[in-house]
Amino acid sequence: MPGCAGTSxxxxxxxxLPVRTSAIVTRHSSIASGRRIALLAxxxxxxxGVAGQLLMKWAALRTxxxxxxxxxxxLMQPLAFALAVYSLGIANWIVALRRLSxxxxxxxxxxxxxxxxxxxxxxxxxxxxxxxxxxxxxIFLGVLLVVRGARGTRLEGSxxxxxxxxxxxxx
Amino acid sequence: MTAIAWTSLALVVLLGTAGQLALKYGLRPARxxxxxxxxxxxxxxWFGTYVLTxxxxxxxxxxxxxxxxxxxxxxxxxLIPLASxxxxxxxxxxxxxxxxxxxxxGVALVGST
Numbered sequence: 001m002p003g004c005a006g007t008s009x010x011x012x013x014x015x016x017l018p019v020r021t022s023a024i025v026t027r028h029s030s031i032a033s034g035r036r037i038a039l040l041a042x043x044x045x046x047x048x049g050v051a052g053q054l055l056m057k058w059a060a061l062r063t064x065x066x067x068x069x070x071x072x073x074x075l076m077q078p079l080a081f082a083l084a085v086y087s088l089g090i091a092n093w094i095v096a097l098r099r100l101s102x103x104x105x106x107x108x109x110x111x112x113x114x115x116x117x118x119x120x121x122x123x124x125x126x127x128x129x130x131x132x133x134x135x136x137x138x139i140f141l142g143v144l145l146v147v148r149g150a151r152g153t154r155l156e157g158s159x160x161x162x163x164x165x166x167x168x169x170x171x
Numbered sequence: 172m173t174a175i176a177w178t179s180l181a182l183v184v185l186l187g188t189a190g191q192l193a194l195k196y197g198l199r200p201a202r203x204x205x206x207x208x209x210x211x212x213x214x215x216x217w218f219g220t221y222v223l224t225x226x227x228x229x230x231x232x233x234x235x236x237x238x239x240x241x242x243x244x245x246x247x248x249x250l251i252p253l254a255s256x257x258x259x260x261x262x263x264x265x266x267x268x269x270x271x272x273x274x275x276x277g278v279a280l281v282g283s284t
Contacts, residue, residue: 053241060232079229113242120237131284132238138277139245145270146248149263 045092052086190220
């Protein structure tokens, strides 16, 4: 889960949700504002995604001895909160993807990595080593290559709608 | 304790990959339109893996730093194209293979530090 739902849901929805193209075509100004809204949704999806992951870490840490309480109920409440925040990220991702192309939206979700590195340093006192920073950079570059490579071959045409449905490590 | 946490992180990655494959398989076009709304078993499998990986993920986070565990999830970006070329007959181009290699390298680096 941590990661995969966004695109899958977006994929499932994009197959079925009709985008009101007629309204978009007739009013040029609505294209611009629609794009602004989509970008805002993308930003929010990143924000909620990072917050959700940090809250999940917080929920997990609360169960750790000696201070923690490892009973199921003590986990449920913070976990439900974390998942609720996380799913706001997924919802915003779906809204963003309806207007933006995946090759535009996806690279921006790498901000997730940066947010999580900073957040886990700030709130959980984790060490951000050179290796971790370098590794994250490599993963990001690799994802770019995979997405770009997929664009020419499978994003076009009618069968291409679900092609880029990789996992989303972000919201 | 740590070994169990790392095992569950590995399971999150593997089950997550399996779940995406199941979802994609479950979303394939129907041969004949059906008048009744019916959820395919493959989609239920995806949902099951989703619930299970969430729990395993929380368990892994109890002892693995988030700044280490989260980037490792990125391994799925490599595994899913790999698996879909193997089992879903999807085409994976040269550039994608290079990308997959780079991701594996990055995950190895994050995992070892």
